[in-house]
Amino acid sequence: xxxxxxxxxxxxxxxxxxxxxxxxxxxxxxxxxxxxxxxxxxxxxxxxxxxxxxxxxxxxxxxxxxxxxxxxxxxxxxxxxxxxxxxxxxxxxxxxxxxxxxxxxxxxxxxxxxxxxxxxxxxxxxxxxxxxxxxxxxxxxxxxxxxxxxxxxxxx
Numbered sequence: 313x314x315x316x317x318x319x320x321x322x323x324x325x326x327x328x329x330x331x332x333x334x335x336x337x338x339x340x341x342x343x344x345x346x347x348x349x350x351x352x353x354x355x356x357x358x359x360x361x362x363x364x365x366x367x368x369x370x371x372x373x374x375x376x377x378x379x380x381x382x383x384x385x386x387x388x389x390x391x392x393x394x395x396x397x398x399x400x401x402x403x404x405x406x407x408x409x410x411x412x413x414x415x416x417x418x419x420x421x422x423x424x425x426x427x428x429x430x431x432x433x434x435x436x437x438x439x440x441x442x443x444x445x446x447x448x449x450x451x452x453x454x455x456x457x458x459x460x461x462x463x464x465x466x467x468x
Contacts, residue, residue: 313365315339325377329407330385348376348413351383367416378409424466431462
């Protein structure tokens, strides 16, 4: 599928499910990585991540287009178009659009962040931090004892 076919599909879905025309542009954006699609407020255009079509198929693509058209039509009508708005949630339900797109199967999993453990030399209180701290500047919050780095823990 190319941009022209995507444009025609978007216009057809808009007429069929919303009974309103789609008068702007819909196109594949190769820079999108973490989302299925995006409605751009300033231009009213819709960007779509082609990876979703390639990996999850046409039905997933149609769901993403419906979702973005909900943003589009509500924004143009001056109604609540954000995910938190009641108007948006009701329209999603009416047209059968997903609230979130599925995860891509080939997307690499995030590696677990390291956690650094510090122990108080006075009372033995354990502190876990994702970022290292300056042990000459910070002390234990309980007894004001000196903190000692006790190692790194692999977080879940």
